[in-house]
Amino acid sequence: QVQLQESGPGLVKPSGTLSLTCAVSGGSISSSNWWSWVRQPPGRGLEWIGEIYHSGSTNYNPSLKSRVTISVDKSKNQLSLKLSSVTAADTAVYYCARDYDSRGYYYGYWGQGTLVTVSS
Amino acid sequence: EIVMTQSPATLSVSPGERATLSCRASQSVVSNLAWYQQKPGQAPRLLIYGASTRATGIPARFSGSGSGTEFTLTISSLQSEDFAVYYCQQYNNWPYTFGQGTKLEIK
Numbered sequence: 001q002v003q004l005q006e007s008g009p010g011l012v013k014p015s016g017t018l019s020l021t022c023a024v025s026g027g028s029i030s031s032s033n034w035w036s037w038v039r040q041p042p043g044r045g046l047e048w049i050g051e052i053y054h055s056g057s058t059n060y061n062p063s064l065k066s067r068v069t070i071s072v073d074k075s076k077n078q079l080s081l082k083l084s085s086v087t088a089a090d091t092a093v094y095y096c097a098r099d100y101d102s103r104g105y106y107y108g109y110w111g112q113g114t115l116v117t118v119s120s
Numbered sequence: 121e122i123v124m125t126q127s128p129a130t131l132s133v134s135p136g137e138r139a140t141l142s143c144r145a146s147q148s149v150v151s152n153l154a155w156y157q158q159k160p161g162q163a164p165r166l167l168i169y170g171a172s173t174r175a176t177g178i179p180a181r182f183s184g185s186g187s188g189t190e191f192t193l194t195i196s197s198l199q200s201e202d203f204a205v206y207y208c209q210q211y212n213n214w215p216y217t218f219g220q221g222t223k224l225e226i227k
Contacts, residue, residue: 046156046164046207046218061215062121095163100175105211106154108175110163 002027004096004111012090012118018083022096022111029077030054034099036107037070037081039092042115047092051105052079086118122146122210126219132227135198141222143191143208152212155184155193158221159204167206168193198224 008020022035029035037049050060052070060068069082083090093113100108123146133139143153151171156164166175168184171191181196195202203226208219 045220046209048216048218059214063215097163100166100169104152104154104169105216106166106169106209107156107164108166110165113163 002098002109004098004109006094006096006111006114008094008114008116010115010117012086012116013120014087014118016086016118018081018086018090018094018116018118020081020094020096020114020116021078022080023076023078024098025077027098029072029079030074032102034105035070035072035079036097036099036105038095038097038107039090040095040113041089041092049081049083049094088118090116091118092116121215122149122213122217124208124210124217124219126206126208126222128222129220130223130225132225133198134227135200137198137227139195139198139202139224141193141195141206141224143186143193143219145189145191145210148188149210149212151187152210153184153186153191154209154211155182156207156209157202157204158207164207195224200226 003025005023034051036051052058067084095113096111097107098109125144127142153171155168158164172184205221
């Protein structure tokens with residue numbers, strides 16, 4: 001059973017860079033799956049940030065594309081998210097997720113989420 | 121970007137009754153539509169994909185229907201554990217987008 005675990009600072013200063021990692025267990029980051037980041041501002045809905053394949057191929061939400069970098073570290077079996085120039089609007093619970101069955105971009109595996117607050 | 125609109129925002133239903141949740145896409149997503157359930161403090165849980173296929177372990181009381189721009193999630197006989205927020209998601213076009221959610225509450 002694939003398990004995902006996000007980690008990273010819970011507080012980031014405005015204009016700084018948000019950096020999170022997602023450790024994968026029970027499966028390989030090099031499997032034929034897409035790995036994604038999704039966020040949820042407090043009390044609000046879900047926003048897709050972007051995705052990566054183990055080859056390094058990425059797709060990003062155009063609304064965030066200029067500030068987002070998603071990468072994989074095969075040696076550590078993990079993926080990472082970097083979001084630059086953050087503002088209070090980037091305060092959210094950040095989830096990493098994996099597609100359910102390699103046939104579509106719907107997410108059957110999620111981390112528990114980590115809250116990141118942007119504040120001075 | 122495809123906009124997903126869910127209705128109603130809140131639905132009050134009694135246990136044992138049927139609940140019908142709607143999701144509309146701003147343009148056709150064919151059958152590339154998923155439904156998720158989210159409880160407070162938890163990650164979303166995949167219920168339905170391909171508009172009508174239940175994910176592993178999802179009870180048969182959950183069913184999905186629709187194609188193109190109009191989709192429905194039906195819960196045939198509500199159990200106490202079904203009261204939660206439900207989201208639809210289209211994965212036909214980048215960026216993948218979610219609806220704003222329907223909160224299913226106990227009447």
